[in-house]
Amino acid sequence: MNIFITGTSSGLGFGLAKHYLENRHSVFGISRKINPDLNAFPNFDFLVQDISNFNEVETNLFSFLKEVENLDLVILNAGILNGIKDLKDTSLEEIKKVMDVNVWANKILIDTLFNSVKKIGQVVAVSSGASVSGARGWNAYSISKAALNMLISLYAKEFTETHFCALAPGLVDTGMQDYIYSLEDNEKYPVVQRLKQAKGTPGMPTPGEAAVLFSSAIEMAKKEESGIFLDVRKLK
DSSP: EEEEETTTSSSHHHHHHHHHTTTTTTEEEEEESSSHHHTTOOOOEEEETTTTHHHHHHHHHHHHHHOOOOEEEEEOOOOOOOOSSSSGGGGGGHHHHHIIIIIIIIHHHHHHHHHOSSEEEEEEOOTTHHHHOOOOTOOHHHHHHHHHHHHHHHHHHOOOSSEEEEEEEOOOOOOHHHHHHHHHTTOOOHHHHHHHHHHHSSOOOOOOHHHHHHHHHHHHHHOTTEEEEEEEGGGG
């Protein structure tokens, strides 16, 4: 397969890229920095790009994929988390930054990909349980992932020959979790406590372990209605 993945330098994006590369698929990665472990694979092509720079993304992506006629799978993985705090304490500037990366960059990516490539088989946006839970403290992140779910639902109605889904990966031991672990205990934010307790347990898989589960869920998602939001933990 030809697979396009954003945010391949670390975390789940890195785990997914490595998983697919080891299974001899061709991976086109995009991230702000290079991960040398992936560059060792001859079937890996990489574009250094900050996806929040919208004008650059559109121009550079066209050049990056100029020889590619079809993509079997697109995984929109790149995303950011702002500080865990109440929404009333979160500035519009913080919210805008999160929305730009987690939502609007993905709109630019989807539009550019469909203008660049003749055929795209499946588009998977990495969502989160926070998009539906309304857990206190997750403010802009929850809003952005809920908006991402709707973005995917709307595109599914426009590009009917491509299967779309927003897929929550569950807990993954990434740099984002490192930030969560560093927070002081606060009873206002029970989800933070739950994530801390999951560290080092089977409930918090490594990026490599999570990539295997997530890739299986991607295949299962094809059986569902295009545009749907799914959670890996509820798929069987």
